[in-house]
Amino acid sequence: MAIELQELDYQVEAIQSVVNVFNDIPMNRLKSYQNPIIGYEEEYTKNKIRANITTIQSKNNIDASLRSFVNDGVIGIDVKMETGTGKTYVYSRLMLELNKEYGFNKFIIVVPSTPIKEGTNAFIKSDMFKRHYRLYPDFSNHEINLQTLNRQSSNGKKGRKYIPREINEFVEGDSYSTNTIHVLLTGMAMLQKGKTSTLDRNDYDQTLLSGTTRPVEAIADTRPIVIIDEPHRFDRNNKTYNYILENIKPQAIIRFGATFPINSDKTRDYNNLVFNLSSADAFNRDLVKGVSVYNPEIDSRNTTRFRLVSIGDKKPKTAKFMNMDTHKEYIIASDMELNTLDESFASLSITNIGNQEALNGAQGILLSNDKAIRTGDSIYSGVFSTSYQELMINQALDLHFEKEKENFFRANRYKTLALFFIDSPDSFRGVNGRNGKLREYFEEVLENKLKREIEKLKSKNRNVIEEEYLKYLNASLNDISETNGGYFSRDNDTSDEAIQEQVRKILRDKESLLSFKNESGEWNTLRFIFSKWTLREGWDNPNIFTIAKLRSSGSENNKIQEVGRGLRLPVDEFGNRAIAGQETFYLNYLIDHTENDFASQLVNEINEGVLFISNIDGKLEEVALQLGKETKQLFIELLTKNFIDMDKNIVIENREQFYEEYPLFNTGLKNNKVTKGAPETVKIRKENFRKIREIWLGVNQNYMVDIEGIDDEILTEGIQKSLTQEIFSRTISNFTKRSTKNEDGKVGLSEARIGSFEVHEAKLSYGEFLKMISNRSSIPVQLLHKEIVKFHERTNTEIYTTKKSLDIFTRNFEDWFIKKFASKYTYRKVFDEVRETQLTNIDGSPKNSVSQALLGVYKADINKEVPKQFLFDKIIYDSNIEEKNIINGSIDSVEVFSKIPRRSIQVPMYFGGTTSPDFLYVIKSTTGEQALNLIIESKDIEKKSDIRGTEDAKIEASIKFFKTLKENGINVEYNRQMKNDDILRILNDLKLS
Numbered sequence: 001m002a003i004e005l006q007e008l009d010y011q012v013e014a015i016q017s018v019v020n021v022f023n024d025i026p027m028n029r030l031k032s033y034q035n036p037i038i039g040y041e042e043e044y045t046k047n048k049i050r051a052n053i054t055t056i057q058s059k060n061n062i063d064a065s066l067r068s069f070v071n072d073g074v075i076g077i078d079v080k081m082e083t084g085t086g087k088t089y090v091y092s093r094l095m096l097e098l099n100k101e102y103g104f105n106k107f108i109i110v111v112p113s114t115p116i117k118e119g120t121n122a123f124i125k126s127d128m129f130k131r132h133y134r135l136y137p138d139f140s141n142h143e144i145n146l147q148t149l150n151r152q153s154s155n156g157k158k159g160r161k162y163i164p165r166e167i168n169e170f171v172e173g174d175s176y177s178t179n180t181i182h183v184l185l186t187g188m189a190m191l192q193k194g195k196t197s198t199l200d201r202n203d204y205d206q207t208l209l210s211g212t213t214r215p216v217e218a219i220a221d222t223r224p225i226v227i228i229d230e231p232h233r234f235d236r237n238n239k240t241y242n243y244i245l246e247n248i249k250p251q252a253i254i255r256f257g258a259t260f261p262i263n264s265d266k267t268r269d270y271n272n273l274v275f276n277l278s279s280a281d282a283f284n285r286d287l288v289k290g291v292s293v294y295n296p297e298i299d300s301r302n303t304t305r306f307r308l309v310s311i312g313d314k315k316p317k318t319a320k321f322m323n324m325d326t327h328k329e330y331i332i333a334s335d336m337e338l339n340t341l342d343e344s345f346a347s348l349s350i351t352n353i354g355n356q357e358a359l360n361g362a363q364g365i366l367l368s369n370d371k372a373i374r375t376g377d378s379i380y381s382g383v384f385s386t387s388y389q390e391l392m393i394n395q396a397l398d399l400h401f402e403k404e405k406e407n408f409f410r411a412n413r414y415k416t417l418a419l420f421f422i423d424s425p426d427s428f429r430g431v432n433g434r435n436g437k438l439r440e441y442f443e444e445v446l447e448n449k450l451k452r453e454i455e456k457l458k459s460k461n462r463n464v465i466e467e468e469y470l471k472y473l474n475a476s477l478n479d480i481s482e483t484n485g486g487y488f489s490r491d492n493d494t495s496d497e498a499i500q501e502q503v504r505k506i507l508r509d510k511e512s513l514l515s516f517k518n519e520s521g522e523w524n525t526l527r528f529i530f531s532k533w534t535l536r537e538g539w540d541n542p543n544i545f546t547i548a549k550l551r552s553s554g555s556e557n558n559k560i561q562e563v564g565r566g567l568r569l570p571v572d573e574f575g576n577r578a579i580a581g582q583e584t585f586y587l588n589y590l591i592d593h594t595e596n597d598f599a600s601q602l603v604n605e606i607n608e609g610v611l612f613i614s615n616i617d618g619k620l621e622e623v624a625l626q627l628g629k630e631t632k633q634l635f636i637e638l639l640t641k642n643f644i645d646m647d648k649n650i651v652i653e654n655r656e657q658f659y660e661e662y663p664l665f666n667t668g669l670k671n672n673k674v675t676k677g678a679p680e681t682v683k684i685r686k687e688n689f690r691k692i693r694e695i696w697l698g699v700n701q702n703y704m705v706d707i708e709g710i711d712d713e714i715l716t717e718g719i720q721k722s723l724t725q726e727i728f729s730r731t732i733s734n735f736t737k738r739s740t741k742n743e744d745g746k747v748g749l750s751e752a753r754i755g756s757f758e759v760h761e762a763k764l765s766y767g768e769f770l771k772m773i774s775n776r777s778s779i780p781v782q783l784l785h786k787e788i789v790k791f792h793e794r795t796n797t798e799i800y801t802t803k804k805s806l807d808i809f810t811r812n813f814e815d816w817f818i819k820k821f822a823s824k825y826t827y828r829k830v831f832d833e834v835r836e837t838q839l840t841n842i843d844g845s846p847k848n849s850v851s852q853a854l855l856g857v858y859k860a861d862i863n864k865e866v867p868k869q870f871l872f873d874k875i876i877y878d879s880n881i882e883e884k885n886i887i888n889g890s891i892d893s894v895e896v897f898s899k900i901p902r903r904s905i906q907v908p909m910y911f912g913g914t915t916s917p918d919f920l921y922v923i924k925s926t927t928g929e930q931a932l933n934l935i936i937e938s939k940d941i942e943k944k945s946d947i948r949g950t951e952d953a954k955i956e957a958s959i960k961f962f963k964t965l966k967e968n969g970i971n972v973e974y975n976r977q978m979k980n981d982d983i984l985r986i987l988n989d990l991k992l993s
Helices: 009-022 043-059 087-102 114-125 127-133 165-172 215-221 239-248 279-284 386-408 437-458 464-478 489-493 497-508 559-566 598-606 617-627 631-640 652-661 686-699 712-722 766-777 781-795 803-820 880-887 949-967 983-989
Strands: 075-081 106-111 143-149 180-187 225-229 252-257 273-277 290-294 305-311 318-323 329-333 350-356 362-367 372-374 378-380 417-421 484-487 528-531 544-549 586-590 674-676 681-683 702-707 732-743 746-758 825-831 849-851 894-899 919-924 930-938 972-977
Touching: 009 043, 009 075, 009 087, 009 273, 043 273, 075 087, 087 114, 087 127, 087 143, 087 180, 087 225, 087 252, 106 114, 106 239, 114 127, 114 143, 114 180, 114 497, 143 165, 165 180, 165 215, 215 239, 225 239, 279 598, 290 598, 305 362, 318 350, 329 350, 386 417, 386 437, 386 464, 386 544, 386 586, 437 464, 437 484, 437 528, 484 497, 489 497, 544 559, 559 586, 559 598, 598 674, 617 631, 686 894, 686 919, 686 930, 686 949, 686 972, 712 781, 712 803, 766 781, 766 803, 803 949, 825 949, 880 930, 930 949, 930 983, 949 972, 972 983
Parallel strands: 075 252, 075 273, 106 180, 106 225, 143 180, 225 252, 290 586, 290 674, 417 528, 417 544, 484 528, 544 586, 930 972
Antiparallel strands: 305 318, 305 378, 318 329, 350 362, 362 372, 681 849, 702 825, 732 746, 894 919, 919 930
């Protein structure tokens, strides 16, 4: 199995946003081993960079409140991207782009922990990344020379001291190898002062190119660009951050993260934020999994809270705790176990007391589960009881097997993984060659659940997929120990080969972990991973579908970072990542009872930075139109429900319920992206499904578009028709003067143009412009270039390429293509076989339910009766016309009807993309026989003449598609429904005798 990377639009936007910061900046390279020198102290350069950043921020709609700038003598650039959306890919690809555009070839990547370093090292060195970037002509011969700086071992022997080879390789790599980029990857622990520091010491018996024996001076002399991953771990008071500024002296610091440090005034520390893929955007656009939060319930809860009151000043340092119920105080020293407070804390102990790096230097303690507790935070005793832990393991495995079966029975299977966070390595690894008690209990529960699942399958007639799953379960049962593995920080120092193999698979061999079988064809059953909080930022696996937090410190942690290990979209058994936006996947997140408000806190974090509207005046008419209501009617409705006041201000205390009932007003996280328990589903009435099964499977066959020969001559015509001077023109805006005037005793307002100015737009390189058009339109780059050269020679137009140029050309070419080939394409069935759909399993049997989100954003009033012929047990809809269709669809001539789930019956368009109809009706004749199947496309507009361009082409293509199906023996008709078309009239017109 080989994972294939995809270039996603938002990732390209993030990369280009950083690249454009350096547009038109003068640079020169003084020494062959240095980066080009920017000369930031020069007034012109400083002002130009500020102007570039302002332009980029405006283009990317960065809110004014987020446009902070810190003047610390270094060019600062921030990129905010949600966990799981590909930050590592973006900054890895960014280095290539900065090298191509400006010649930068010395980069230092700084990460906060070993797992992040391991993950970054594995990604940049991976065959999949190399395969990916070498597909681009600009990088086909490029090489990234990555040196990973690790802790240097000391054998205690005397002799010459040599500078680590990795530093030599990085410092001495020169610009003569034009296709080589030199990268030094290091953890924050390596960036520190001191005689024993690898970078800071100056007693090496070796001199580097710049004439120094002190590595950090030589590194600084390369004039590097520093990339910081997970910036919330590096605030401005952080020793590592200050070491970077003062000693490495980079020309620029580019920070990539989902979370940024918090300033003393509670605002986020952004420094020239140029790209903001907010958490809400990532969840709403299905770029990451949604989250289902579970809290196991128990009858007797020991929720005694112990607060960390203070840290003692004297040595040895101690921590003072207070029982918040009895107010009794306890003094705990380092390495003492917390069962002194309460026996349910078991083997949890304190490993460090004092300033904590994980708390950005604040006072606190570090527990043996790697969780840092700040002074004033609390921990809960009941969370650590064995019985509660056992309850969580049972529920986690139930959730896992439910998800595993769902993913195994897909057309393209996903191997389903689960991650367990625990308090102590010994509870898993054990001591003296025996497994820990936690692992023993886990394997006992797992064995029982495997046996039950196997018995269920054995007791029924099995299809081919069920036979495969049975073999997978049997292989798991035959060697339980192979199903689970762990990674803990202490594993880095062990020589145990079995442990090292587990660590290799978990940290470095993602492809193996995602594969169902190994190279020998044997089942690879490893799918349960145990860790402390060592696997946090930087490590993730796309196929983590369940995370169980078995032990919690009870302290306040960043919720997005906690769920982040499992947010990435899954990868199937062939290495293909799920396409963003095609389906909403969910991560099960299991936490203890002390975090009952986890879901609401997570929603608040996701919505951080979202500008919620406080007054609906600007959206009322727009939403009313979408709902098919009069503006005044909707206003009165909202006022009556106390969602708004007379001035149209949202009533804050009712805002959450308001957004739930009227999601179109919500500018933040959409409903059903973070749920308490399983996401809402709608039950499929199986007796009704039997009546539509044949037509449903028929219209869900795979069809492709065949277009009459498109040769270079045809494409040349399209390019020529699409090229206009407007594409390459610079945007000019006018200065306008407004003044009052007096005419006939009345005061009026006059307006006059007094000048104009050029609006600065970020320029795309010509090569990037050609490549992006080719990606969008499939026009060969060489042909496109040839015609642009001819256009330039013919019109003498300056070829000034921007994002606007790209958009205008693409729109022109699509308009030409739609008109040119409107009658020059046909549909052809690719293959004829049963496959998984939104309503059916891969064997054609109906699913029990469908996600509510696939049917619509609104749920009808519970008092409205669901028609007996309707396929689902609830009325879910997106618009007023859809609600009316469902409520009024129950007439004698209709045997069964259904709202078609999103992304079902995808009709391929000859100009790219797909479209989906909205309703399916099975009509019976007057004799009671099933006679016709009707597909309805509902348009919430007044009349057909209001449909323009692409939408009209989609409808015409849908007509041709369903006509083809009918010619292939599928009894189906296609019809359009406008806003004023009553569904009853359409159905009655189709009554058959």
